[in-house]
Amino acid sequence: MFSLAEARTLFPLVRGITSRTADELAPVQRQLKVLPRRSQELQAAEQRYQNIVSTWVNKMRRLGLVVKGLWLVDFDTGDGYLCWKYPELKLGHYHGYDEGFAGRRPLDEVLETLDPDWARY
Numbered sequence: 001m002f003s004l005a006e007a008r009t010l011f012p013l014v015r016g017i018t019s020r021t022a023d024e025l026a027p028v029q030r031q032l033k034v035l036p037r038r039s040q041e042l043q044a045a046e047q048r049y050q051n052i053v054s055t056w057v058n059k060m061r062r063l064g065l066v067v068k069g070l071w072l073v074d075f076d077t078g079d080g081y082l083c084w085k086y087p088e089l090k091l092g093h094y095h096g097y098d099e100g101f102a103g104r105r106p107l108d109e110v111l112e113t114l115d116p117d118w119a120r121y
Contacts, residue, residue: 002064003121004111007075007082010063011091018071018086021056028052068101077118082107 002010028049035042053070060067066074066081074081080096083104095104111119 001078002075002082002118003077004082004119005121007077007091010075011084014060014063014065014073014084015086017059018056018073021052022071022086025049025052072101077116079116079118 028045031045032042032049035045057067060073064076066076068074068083069085071086072084074083075091077094080094080099082091083093083095083101084091085101092107093104094107094110095101110116
């Protein structure tokens with residue numbers, strides 16, 4: 001569980017790891033679009049893609065985050081999630097456990113209307 005202060009403290013590390021990993025993955029993604037189907041080169045690129053993404057997922061989980069998709073992570077607050085998707089520049093959204101990414105709301109709005117406990121510590 002994360003308080004808002006804890007999530008904000010961890011966020012620069014999360015964003016840095018994700019940014020570097022996205023940069024590492026970009027050339028592999030380009031290769032996957034142009035390599036011939038069923039080629040050994042394509043298989044090798046697919047394996048590199050999987051390794052890079054798996055490494056990122058494992059790092060995010062070790063930091064205590066919930067990985068919801070590629071470059072999409074949630075910080076569990078105990079009543080919902082602080083939600084971030086790369087390349088957003090700040091941790092600026094929240095959604096309840098049942099709402100998902102489509103139901104996320106601006107964090108400032110949530111803080112003003114709900115005054116959650118996790119925002120006070």
